[in-house]
Amino acid sequence: MLRSQKGSALIFTLILAIIVCSAAAAYLRTVMLETRLSTSSLNMNRALHLAEAGIDEALLALNNATSDSWSSAGIDAISRTIEHRSDGTPIQLGGGATGTIKIRIDDPTGEHPVVIAEGIVDHPIAGKVKRQVKVEITRTTESGAGISASDDGGGVGMGLVSKNNIVMNNSAYVDSFDSDVGPWNLNTNRGDKILVASVSGNIQIQNSNIFGQTAVGGGSKSAVSVTQGSLTNGETSAGTRFDQNLITTNVSINLPAAPASPTNSGATAGQALPQNIPNGVTTLGSPGATTPTYYYTTGQNVNLSGNAAFKIVGPVVLVVNGQLSLNGDGIQVEDSGNASLRLYVSGNINANGNGNTPAFNNKTGKANNLVIIANGAAGQNLAVNGAGNSTFAFYGPNYNVNVNGNGHISGSIVANYISLGGSFHYDHRVDPLAPGTRRENALTSEDIVRYHVTTWRELTGRGANYARDTAAPFN
Amino acid sequence: MFSRVSRKSDRRAAFTLTEVLISMALMLVLSVASLTGIVAIARGNHALGNYTVMNAESRLILEQVGQDVRQFTTLTSASVSELGGTLPAASGAGVQSVVYTYDAATQTLTRSVDGVAQRTFRDIDTLAFNFTKADGSSTTTLSMVKQVQLNGRIKLKLGGTAHNTARILTAQFTLRSI
Numbered sequence A: 001m002l003r004s005q006k007g008s009a010l011i012f013t014l015i016l017a018i019i020v021c022s023a024a025a026a027y028l029r030t031v032m033l034e035t036r037l038s039t040s041s042l043n044m045n046r047a048l049h050l051a052e053a054g055i056d057e058a059l060l061a062l063n064n065a066t067s068d069s070w071s072s073a074g075i076d077a078i079s080r081t082i083e084h085r086s087d088g089t090p091i092q093l094g095g096g097a098t099g100t101i102k103i104r105i106d107d108p109t110g111e112h113p114v115v116i117a118e119g120i121v122d123h124p125i126a127g128k129v130k131r132q133v134k135v136e137i138t139r140t141t142e143s144g145a146g147i148s149a150s151d152d153g154g155g156v157g158m159g160l161v162s163k164n165n166i167v168m169n170n171s172a173y174v175d176s177f178d179s180d181v182g183p184w185n186l187n188t189n190r191g192d193k194i195l196v197a198s199v200s201g202n203i204q205i206q207n208s209n210i211f212g213q214t215a216v217g218g219g220s221k222s223a224v225s226v227t228q229g230s231l232t233n234g235e236t237s238a239g240t241r242f243d244q245n246l247i248t249t250n251v252s253i254n255l256p257a258a259p260a261s262p263t264n265s266g267a268t269a270g271q272a273l274p275q276n277i278p279n280g281v282t283t284l285g286s287p288g289a290t291t292p293t294y295y296y297t298t299g300q301n302v303n304l305s306g307n308a309a310f311k312i313v314g315p316v317v318l319v320v321n322g323q324l325s326l327n328g329d330g331i332q333v334e335d336s337g338n339a340s341l342r343l344y345v346s347g348n349i350n351a352n353g354n355g356n357t358p359a360f361n362n363k364t365g366k367a368n369n370l371v372i373i374a375n376g377a378a379g380q381n382l383a384v385n386g387a388g389n390s391t392f393a394f395y396g397p398n399y400n401v402n403v404n405g406n407g408h409i410s411g412s413i414v415a416n417y418i419s420l421g422g423s424f425h426y427d428h429r430v431d432p433l434a435p436g437t438r439r440e441n442a443l444t445s446e447d448i449v450r451y452h453v454t455t456w457r458e459l460t461g462r463g464a465n466y467a468r469d470t471a472a473p474f475n
Numbered sequence B: 001m002f003s004r005v006s007r008k009s010d011r012r013a014a015f016t017l018t019e020v021l022i023s024m025a026l027m028l029v030l031s032v033a034s035l036t037g038i039v040a041i042a043r044g045n046h047a048l049g050n051y052t053v054m055n056a057e058s059r060l061i062l063e064q065v066g067q068d069v070r071q072f073t074t075l076t077s078a079s080v081s082e083l084g085g086t087l088p089a090a091s092g093a094g095v096q097s098v099v100y101t102y103d104a105a106t107q108t109l110t111r112s113v114d115g116v117a118q119r120t121f122r123d124i125d126t127l128a129f130n131f132t133k134a135d136g137s138s139t140t141t142l143s144m145v146k147q148v149q150l151n152g153r154i155k156l157k158l159g160g161t162a163h164n165t166a167r168i169l170t171a172q173f174t175l176r177s178i
Helices: A008-063 B002-013 B017-071
Strands: A078-082 A091-094 A097-106 A114-123 A127-141 A160-162 A166-169 A174-177 A194-198 A203-206 A209-216 A224-227 A230-232 A271-273 A281-284 A293-297 A301-304 A309-312 A315-320 A323-326 A330-333 A340-345 A349-351 A360-362 A370-374 A381-384 A389-403 A408-420 A423-427 A449-459 B074-079 B082-088 B095-103 B108-113 B116-121 B124-132 B147-159 B162-169
Touching (some): A008 A078, A008 A097, A008 A114, A008 A127, A008 A449, A008 B017, A174 A194, A203 A209, A323 A340, A360 A370, A389 A423, A449 B082, B017 B082, B017 B095, B017 B108, B017 B116, B017 B147, B017 B162, B074 B095, B074 B124, B095 B124
Parallel strands (some): A160 A194, A160 A408, A166 A203, A166 A408, A174 A209, A174 A423, A194 A209, A203 A224, A293 A315, A301 A323, A323 A349, A330 A360, A349 A381, A360 A389, A370 A389, A381 A389, A389 A408
Antiparallel strands (some): A078 A097, A091 A097, A097 A114, A114 A127, A127 A449, B074 B082, B082 B095, B095 B108, B124 B147
16 A cells, blocks of 8 residues: 555646746746847837837928938939938947938928938847828918017917017907918907017016916026006916916027018129118019019118108018118008018117007008118117007017007017016917918028928827828838 | 454554544645645736736837837827827828727726727726926926826736736827928
8 A cells, every 4th residue: 555655746737837837927928028129129118119200300401401412213302211320320229120211301491391200220130110290381481470489488479579588568468360261350350379578578468458478588487577457368267367377487598589681692792772761652672573682772861751661562572771760651562562571680670660650561461562671780779669459570679669659559579678668469471380371472592591390290000190201201 | 374464454454543643734734835835826927917918018018119109299288198180191181080088987098089999908006197388397287298208007906805006107209290
């Protein structure tokens, strides 16, 4: 009987070993599965980041105007494949995996280029993973209104931007409107997309009402003060007059110098205007033209007095190398014949008008059609008195702007200091983020061009809008 | 003589009471020890399975929310338990709305497309959406939101009162298209 029990220990041990081994095998299988999932998840993430890097590369090239040196690869576009870093080594992702970035820019010289970037991760065990990202880009110009609005903290566009203080007194309505819909209207054409930003000063709201957002650079919300007025937007709860949520405190906007005035030669050669502008109407421009006519004043200080006026009937670039005083009928931009004015001034600007019509009488109602680029040295002024209803976009980061009178100004102002004594309505159509037509004129080389992303989508292959791009270089 | 020997051998063939008791005690100790080990292994296996499921689910959530948020062209809701926006429709023109709703009672996170529940993530113990402005300060004002983060926990039963949990903390996804 003892003899027959001799093998029981072996059997018992074997059974135990089988149990332990099968448990270990199950563990191992789970661990291997988890490793595979982790590796593929990691590679998916890597591929997305490579594609994002491709988008950044394309934006950099567009902003630096270097994309035209990329290979065209026999397609109607500009494309680039990055397999190596600048030092010539492949993009090593560790564990034997390598990365490749493919980029294509469609319509690189248009107003809305499209960039498609693909990140490819080649893993020795998990194989290849590809992800595609497509972004639509909008080209904006610095002049008049456009700074990249990504700096503003709230995701809205521009409006009143100054390096130093902004003071508002009796500005009943500081808000925005869409000039494509028509003129500002309190009930039917009014928005809260205005940004009132002071990069290193404060914002004083006195007896004025801002329907939009504010931003200061000093880090403290106390830089925005409201005295008998309000700061609200469409999301402000009823009854609140000073909505602290509408103050961004770390705004950082790089205001580049205003573009230099064109010179009277070559492609920008134009007609000379006499030193003394005669009384009556001086008509500038050619109706219906698509390229601007250039005019250069010969006098240091240009003064329109009495009933002297400039009537703009087509696309016009007017260059004043000195001071500009508008004491007569001022400047009228007609609402016909593609009329628009880009005005370069290097000295003080005094826009007084004559009491009957505003000095900047933009009949098109669109701020893009009357852009003032003030490129003088620091300490110069823009003084607008008896403003009436004026529509213009002013870009002069060195200028101190004083608007007196209780009229309505529509458009945008970028300056060193802003004092406002009337209502101000920011024109959505100079909002760099708003899709659609922002400019009425063809862009010229005078403009400082900048690109930013307006829509982002991943091409996952699901649905027509997300179909993968299979054209070169992705084929 | 024979009968004596036979009697002696009969006596040897049996176990004494002490031997039986000792061997039973030893058997008991051994089986308890091995059973505990086997139960521990089984629980470990179960937990490992739970973690695999939770990891897969949190990856899915991370991936899906990240993709949607980056593609939102407008934000329509921003609260602790709801995130909604519109993005280009999958096919054809126009937009479609995508809303994530967390229901604490049923412990589910539902992704609805144009009002129709399209995918439900289960066993979500806690979940909160955080919304921040570009400067990193928090906000729920729709026009100010620039980044979205999801902070939650998945909880699966392990047996008895024990649970396995996994934290889901996403990156701050930037609203790229707004």
